[in-house]
Amino acid sequence: MPKLLGLRCRECGTEYELQATHVCEMCFGPLDAVYDYAALKKKVTRQSIESGPKSIWRYRDLLPVDDTTPVVTLGEGFTPLVKADRLGEELGLKNLYVKNDSMNPTNSFKDRVVSVAISWARSQGFETMACASTGNLANAVAAYSARAGLDCYVFIPIDLEPAKVVSIGVFDPNLIAVHGTYDDVNRLCSQLLESTPWAFCNINIRPFYAEGSKTLTFETAEQLGWKLPDEIIIPVASGCQFVRHRQAVRELIDFGLVRGDKPPALTGAQALGCAPVYNAFHSDQPERVMPVKPNTIARSIAIGNPSDGIYVNRIARETGGTVEAVTEDEIVDAMRLLARTEGIFTETAGGVTIGVLSKLAKAGRWRGDEVIVAYVTGHGLKTADVLASRNGHGRRVEIDPTMKSFREMVQI
Amino acid sequence: MAHFRIPGPLRRLSNGEITVEVGARDLGGAIEALDARYPGFKDRLLDDSGELRQFVNVYLNDEDVRLGSGLKAPVSDKDEISIVPAVAGGLFRKI
Numbered sequence: 001m002p003k004l005l006g007l008r009c010r011e012c013g014t015e016y017e018l019q020a021t022h023v024c025e026m027c028f029g030p031l032d033a034v035y036d037y038a039a040l041k042k043k044v045t046r047q048s049i050e051s052g053p054k055s056i057w058r059y060r061d062l063l064p065v066d067d068t069t070p071v072v073t074l075g076e077g078f079t080p081l082v083k084a085d086r087l088g089e090e091l092g093l094k095n096l097y098v099k100n101d102s103m104n105p106t107n108s109f110k111d112r113v114v115s116v117a118i119s120w121a122r123s124q125g126f127e128t129m130a131c132a133s134t135g136n137l138a139n140a141v142a143a144y145s146a147r148a149g150l151d152c153y154v155f156i157p158i159d160l161e162p163a164k165v166v167s168i169g170v171f172d173p174n175l176i177a178v179h180g181t182y183d184d185v186n187r188l189c190s191q192l193l194e195s196t197p198w199a200f201c202n203i204n205i206r207p208f209y210a211e212g213s214k215t216l217t218f219e220t221a222e223q224l225g226w227k228l229p230d231e232i233i234i235p236v237a238s239g240c241q242f243v244r245h246r247q248a249v250r251e252l253i254d255f256g257l258v259r260g261d262k263p264p265a266l267t268g269a270q271a272l273g274c275a276p277v278y279n280a281f282h283s284d285q286p287e288r289v290m291p292v293k294p295n296t297i298a299r300s301i302a303i304g305n306p307s308d309g310i311y312v313n314r315i316a317r318e319t320g321g322t323v324e325a326v327t328e329d330e331i332v333d334a335m336r337l338l339a340r341t342e343g344i345f346t347e348t349a350g351g352v353t354i355g356v357l358s359k360l361a362k363a364g365r366w367r368g369d370e371v372i373v374a375y376v377t378g379h380g381l382k383t384a385d386v387l388a389s390r391n392g393h394g395r396r397v398e399i400d401p402t403m404k405s406f407r408e409m410v411q412i
Numbered sequence: 413m414a415h416f417r418i419p420g421p422l423r424r425l426s427n428g429e430i431t432v433e434v435g436a437r438d439l440g441g442a443i444e445a446l447d448a449r450y451p452g453f454k455d456r457l458l459d460d461s462g463e464l465r466q467f468v469n470v471y472l473n474d475e476d477v478r479l480g481s482g483l484k485a486p487v488s489d490k491d492e493i494s495i496v497p498a499v500a501g502g503l504f505r506k507i
Contacts, residue, residue: 023497025421028467190496307498
């Protein structure tokens with residue numbers, strides 16, 4: 001019995017058969033995967049999940065891949081949920097957790113969505129994977145395509161961080177560096193997909209790809225002992241994962257997997273240098289997200305024309321969350337703060353998340369006993385150049401290999 | 413004449429034509445001209461208040477018109493106007 005019934009337009013409700021497409025022909029609204037919830041409700045339990053592998057595939061029943069389909073996996077997911085007591089102490093938060101998703105196979109959240117996307121695409125007979133990417137997605141698509149033995153074309157903005165380009169290139173994909181921003185790359189790929197038989201992870205097979213995001217919130221709830229937190233801080237680029245986290249919460253509640261039925265407040269985090277969703281959230285027209293030209297060190301989330309921006313604003317409002325943004329200096333300070341207090345080295349996008357957490361805490365958003373989870377979605381080595389160029393070694397000294405030199409230079 | 417590039421999902425409106433030539437002074441006029449030739453485009457591209465719908469991106473010679481003058485953007489001969497569905501759209505609605 002197939003668990004996926006088809007695709008449905010999020011706006012006008014028009015239904016489609018399962019296929020590699022992402023926009024409604026009637027209204028251009030986004031298409032979402034539709035599951036046979038009645039059948040799944042009889043099947044999905046905490047026990048059925050807990051008996052699965054320690055990866056995203058323990059939630060396979062709630063992902064758009066049939067039981068018999070071989071999955072393309074590198075062991076993604078089930079990343080540490082760290083109780084962040086030292087960071088919490090600095091911010092006045094007693095129950096703060098960091099979901100460290102930089103511990104994925106290619107060191108970012110994107111392994112979740114790509115494992116699902118490529119598993120689905122391969123099962124449908126696609127032979128070539130592609131994507132438009134700010135770096136992390138290209139990294140994951142290149143690695144998982146290599147793992148699956150599929151051809152791969154990744155499109156990136158030409159000014160990507162050198163570390164990201166190296167860690168994409170090593171998997172030997174066709175690497176297309178485009179003179180332009182991510183939004184330019186994305187537009188080019190949106191036009192290209194009409195003339196290629198490729199599966200663009202984040203475009204024509206987006207309804208399937210996006211579903212992988214849910215596993216981050218499933219895990220968070222499971223690792224909290226099948227409880228939902230009070231608030232989750234989520235970095236916002238296109239807004240795609242933000243929307244799926246809301247869906248994951250709905251499924252956790254509807255399937256009786258968690259105690260209680262109060263959705264957590266979902267709060268979005270952006271860099272002020274690319275904050276179209278934040279701008280709209282705080283304007284008198286939150287439903288009109290106007291594009292911007294990105295200018296920020298948080299390049300992995302630098303999307304100036306975010307496709308799901310209005311949904312982020314709706315969900316943040318509906319759940320009692322907010323959308324906040326931080327400056328470039330606040331991003332770097334937050335990267336250092338997380339590293340200094342918790343031993344976790346995150347990339348600039350994680351600096352945005354922790355920066356927003358820190359800003360909201362200092363502004364008195366919380367009493368202090370709420371359960372708050374921050375999603376840290378990428379590893380610091382991906383954007384190490386940012387710290388290196390900003391005096392990244394504040395307590396570094398140079399000495400001769402003698403006791404005298406050590407005593408002169410180092411105070412202990 | 414400027415010309416529109418029509419995306420797959422809208423080609424039923426243009427009888428399968430991928431490019432459509434129009435004469436107009438600005439983008440708003442170009443959309444009017446397109447709709448006069450192939451009725452239905454205006455409704456798909458503009459919302460009730462006459463603004464570009466949130467989920468449709470329009471590029472004038474590869475520049476997102478919302479970053480510039482929007483519907484008032486001047487259009488001249490040989491300009492290319494591309495209509496590209498947002499990657500995952502969202503209908504513009506007032507709450």
